[in-house]
Amino acid sequence: MILRRLPLLLALALSTPLSVHAIDFSAAELQRATSLQQRLLTLDSHLDTPANFARDGFDIGNRHDHNALSQVDYPRMVEGALDGGFWAIYTGQGDRSATAHLRERDAGLQRLLDIRTMLAANSDRFALALTPADALRIKADGKRVVFISMENASPLVADPSLLGFYHQAGLRMLSTVHFATNEFADSATNPKGPEWNGLSPAGRALVNEAVKRGIVIDQSHASDAVFDQLIAMMPVPFVLSHSSAKAIHDHPRNLDDARLRQLAKAGGVIQVNAYGGYLVDPGKSPARKAAEDALSKRLGGWDRMSIAQGEELQRAEDALDRQYPVRHASLDDFFAHMGHILDVVGPEHVGIGLDWDGGGGLTDLRDVSQLPKITAWLLRRGYDEKQIAGIWGGNLLRVMQQAQDHARP
Amino acid sequence: MILRRLPLLLALALSTPLSVHAIDFSAAELQRATSLQQRLLTLDSHLDTPANFARDGFDIGNRHDHNALSQVDYPRMVEGALDGGFWAIYTGQGDRSATAHLRERDAGLQRLLDIRTMLAANSDRFALALTPADALRIKADGKRVVFISMENASPLVADPSLLGFYHQAGLRMLSTVHFATNEFADSATNPKGPEWNGLSPAGRALVNEAVKRGIVIDQSHASDAVFDQLIAMMPVPFVLSHSSAKAIHDHPRNLDDARLRQLAKAGGVIQVNAYGGYLVDPGKSPARKAAEDALSKRLGGWDRMSIAQGEELQRAEDALDRQYPVRHASLDDFFAHMGHILDVVGPEHVGIGLDWDGGGGLTDLRDVSQLPKITAWLLRRGYDEKQIAGIWGGNLLRVMQQAQDHARP
Numbered sequence: 001m002i003l004r005r006l007p008l009l010l011a012l013a014l015s016t017p018l019s020v021h022a023i024d025f026s027a028a029e030l031q032r033a034t035s036l037q038q039r040l041l042t043l044d045s046h047l048d049t050p051a052n053f054a055r056d057g058f059d060i061g062n063r064h065d066h067n068a069l070s071q072v073d074y075p076r077m078v079e080g081a082l083d084g085g086f087w088a089i090y091t092g093q094g095d096r097s098a099t100a101h102l103r104e105r106d107a108g109l110q111r112l113l114d115i116r117t118m119l120a121a122n123s124d125r126f127a128l129a130l131t132p133a134d135a136l137r138i139k140a141d142g143k144r145v146v147f148i149s150m151e152n153a154s155p156l157v158a159d160p161s162l163l164g165f166y167h168q169a170g171l172r173m174l175s176t177v178h179f180a181t182n183e184f185a186d187s188a189t190n191p192k193g194p195e196w197n198g199l200s201p202a203g204r205a206l207v208n209e210a211v212k213r214g215i216v217i218d219q220s221h222a223s224d225a226v227f228d229q230l231i232a233m234m235p236v237p238f239v240l241s242h243s244s245a246k247a248i249h250d251h252p253r254n255l256d257d258a259r260l261r262q263l264a265k266a267g268g269v270i271q272v273n274a275y276g277g278y279l280v281d282p283g284k285s286p287a288r289k290a291a292e293d294a295l296s297k298r299l300g301g302w303d304r305m306s307i308a309q310g311e312e313l314q315r316a317e318d319a320l321d322r323q324y325p326v327r328h329a330s331l332d333d334f335f336a337h338m339g340h341i342l343d344v345v346g347p348e349h350v351g352i353g354l355d356w357d358g359g360g361g362l363t364d365l366r367d368v369s370q371l372p373k374i375t376a377w378l379l380r381r382g383y384d385e386k387q388i389a390g391i392w393g394g395n396l397l398r399v400m401q402q403a404q405d406h407a408r409p
Numbered sequence: 410m411i412l413r414r415l416p417l418l419l420a421l422a423l424s425t426p427l428s429v430h431a432i433d434f435s436a437a438e439l440q441r442a443t444s445l446q447q448r449l450l451t452l453d454s455h456l457d458t459p460a461n462f463a464r465d466g467f468d469i470g471n472r473h474d475h476n477a478l479s480q481v482d483y484p485r486m487v488e489g490a491l492d493g494g495f496w497a498i499y500t501g502q503g504d505r506s507a508t509a510h511l512r513e514r515d516a517g518l519q520r521l522l523d524i525r526t527m528l529a530a531n532s533d534r535f536a537l538a539l540t541p542a543d544a545l546r547i548k549a550d551g552k553r554v555v556f557i558s559m560e561n562a563s564p565l566v567a568d569p570s571l572l573g574f575y576h577q578a579g580l581r582m583l584s585t586v587h588f589a590t591n592e593f594a595d596s597a598t599n600p601k602g603p604e605w606n607g608l609s610p611a612g613r614a615l616v617n618e619a620v621k622r623g624i625v626i627d628q629s630h631a632s633d634a635v636f637d638q639l640i641a642m643m644p645v646p647f648v649l650s651h652s653s654a655k656a657i658h659d660h661p662r663n664l665d666d667a668r669l670r671q672l673a674k675a676g677g678v679i680q681v682n683a684y685g686g687y688l689v690d691p692g693k694s695p696a697r698k699a700a701e702d703a704l705s706k707r708l709g710g711w712d713r714m715s716i717a718q719g720e721e722l723q724r725a726e727d728a729l730d731r732q733y734p735v736r737h738a739s740l741d742d743f744f745a746h747m748g749h750i751l752d753v754v755g756p757e758h759v760g761i762g763l764d765w766d767g768g769g770g771l772t773d774l775r776d777v778s779q780l781p782k783i784t785a786w787l788l789r790r791g792y793d794e795k796q797i798a799g800i801w802g803g804n805l806l807r808v809m810q811q812a813q814d815h816a817r818p
Contacts, residue, residue, distance in 0.1 A: 120525075
């Protein structure tokens with residue numbers, strides 16, 4: 001997810017670690033984890049990085065450290081042994097006017113163009129994947145894997161038939177909704193409660209059309225009622241591309257144990273999220289909120305910030321954290337969610353979707369360069385290489401293969 | 410223009426010169442012409458080359474000589490001193506069903522994607538131009554100029570509001586129609602005669618919307634009634650991106666002298682075409698037509714041919730020409746048109762749009778590498794450098810600047 005307004009971003013931003021029980025791994029453990037990731041196909045199911053592609057000064061080939069706007073680039077992917085994943089066409093939810101629908105349609109097409117031109121400009125290091133087999137071949141070619149996903153189907157409200165063009169251009173995963181309810185589905189976090197009691201008729205039609213084309217359905221951000229309807233209507237498994245466990249932190253964006261079991265029973269996968277505000281309660285004070293509003297006003301909109309302004313934003317966030325501390329999530333918090341989910345559904349139904357460049361990240365896992373910490377933890381927990389391969393992408397690609405096989409005539 | 414069916418393409422294809430009066434230039438003349446073009450900004454207003462971008466085996470950085478599908482690539486642009494021009498999003502006219510409209514919408518977006526990814530993949534040699542100033546800067550940077558145009562507005566029938574996205578993505582010139590009448594305008598070559606008596610109400614709305622955005626209107630392929638309506642309604646000059654003189658060859662795609670004068674009076678520009686079938690009557694026999702049909706059937710559709718098949722097509726065309734000769738247009742024919750138009754409207758209202766990779770080219774001007782022959786002829790005719798600069802792009806960019814100035818609030 002990407003937060004539409006800066007204050008929200010700041011509310012959940014990463015900063016100086018406050019946790020005193022930070023988990024630690026030895027150099028040998030991290031080395032072993034890195035080597036393992038290099039052998040496996042390691043995918044993250046929710047990268048909001050395409051929002052950076054059009055930013056002034058952003059180059060995916062360069063390292064953008066210490067920047068509140070950037071957690072993923074080629075050098076850090078190599079360092080963290082991340083092969084790629086699903087790169088999102090994210091569109092902020094507008095006011096549902098006809099004007100907003102056209103603006104969102106254009107924004108979606110523009111983001112698709114941004115992804116495809118990034119690929120064309122970096123064809124020596126990245127390649128578009130359309131199938132699980134593509135991903136394996138791309139890794140074997142020594143390149144990074146770009147599946148295209150869409151977060152929030154609002155670009156399809158004006159004309160749902162554009163889904164055909166998106167599919168033709170590479171779209172392989174689709175979520176119906178984001179922070180707020182739209183014409184397709186109720187959001188888990190809609191301020192005004194349910195409007196459709198799940199999917200709208202247009203939402204059901206959209207899901208069916210996506211299934212017909214072999215596009216994986218992503219339930220993250222949609223309400224539990226949508227989840228229940230998907231369980232009932234889907235002829236193939238679906239995923240949650242970036243969600244965590246309600247049993248660990250009671251937030252509408254997280255899934256309860258009963259639904260986790262239903263998901264697994266249906267063959268689906270939940271990709272554990274590292275978005276702080278869903279892992280723990282940040283406990284933000286009114287004073288902090290006011291300071292964030294002022295900062296937001298000063299720096300201008302998140303959408304339009306240059307990558308250089310991201311460094312300024314990082315410094316401002318650090319200062320806010322010193323002045324108005326909040327509780328930031330750590331790896332310990334993340335492992336609490338991931339461990340619980342693994343215990344409930346088993347390693348065949350778990351994956352990783354950390355919400356990089358969309359608000360994700362932890363005090364001790366600040367960008368993709370540090371991903372081997374997760375693998376080191378999985379090794380400590382005793383999973384074998386095959387199970388870890390499933391968690392790092394195999395489970396997700398199993399669902400994708402089922403979706404694509406079902407769509408094949 | 411691109412011909413939708415192979416038989417039509419073959420009917421007008423280039424092959425062995427039959428003219429016995431071919432114009433000749435000395436090496437010194439061609440050298441002087443090349444140097445002049447290298448100094449000036451030299452643009453062609455109608456390049457159908459983007460149709461090749463998605464072809465298997467096509468690389469704009471490589472030379473594709475002796476290939477019926479290719480007349481424009483980077484090496485030949487350098488050799489012929491062509492800086493660039495308007496690269497067309499061409500879409501073949503379908504049967505006007507709702508299904509066809511969606512297919513055309515997707516085809517247009519796909520072609521736009523093809524152009525933008527070509528640019529991203531070749532950013533060391535090509536750059537997108539949005540304004541006349543961009544074109545000059547790109548040339549100064551040592552790169553080739555890519556303006557984006559649309560030939561046939563059929564991708565906008567399903568949803569004309571997509572024009573806003575196209576403009577945002579770089580579209581700067583728009584023609585309403587192609588070989589056959591569509592929902593926007595009567596075609597000059599519609600088999601069933603006029604349907605709208607010019608522009609339809611949707612066509613008028615589309616033209617007005619384009620004018621509001623500063624997009625140059627291109628009258629080529631539309632009927633004379635559309636021309637007359639544009640003269641009456643346009644608040645800014647417009648162009649014909651690839652058309653010739655009816656006084657020299659009476660064809661509906663060519664403009665009569667009275668309208669040429671009206672165009673010039675309105676400040677517009679006609680970019681002279683080198684599409685053989687509009688310059689002369691090819692005089693094709695029924696036997697040739699049958700042979701073309703058979704070849705078409707054997708090679709499959711033009712749209713889907715690989716660039717390697719283009720070489721096979723070239724050899725087959727050459728063989729057809731030996732067996733069933735037709736009259737192919739030569740530079741002499743082209744200069745007859747261009748000379749007449751220059752005499753009628755003067756060099757301030759003439760430009761060059763040779764329909765490369767869309768059926769254009771002459772027996773003795775087979776690809777862009779030979780363009781200095783045109784400049785040598787202009788020098789022989791006594792035009793000065795300023796006038797030749799106008800013909801090679803200055804006049805067209807003057808119209809574009811007026812369109813963009815008018816649109817600026």
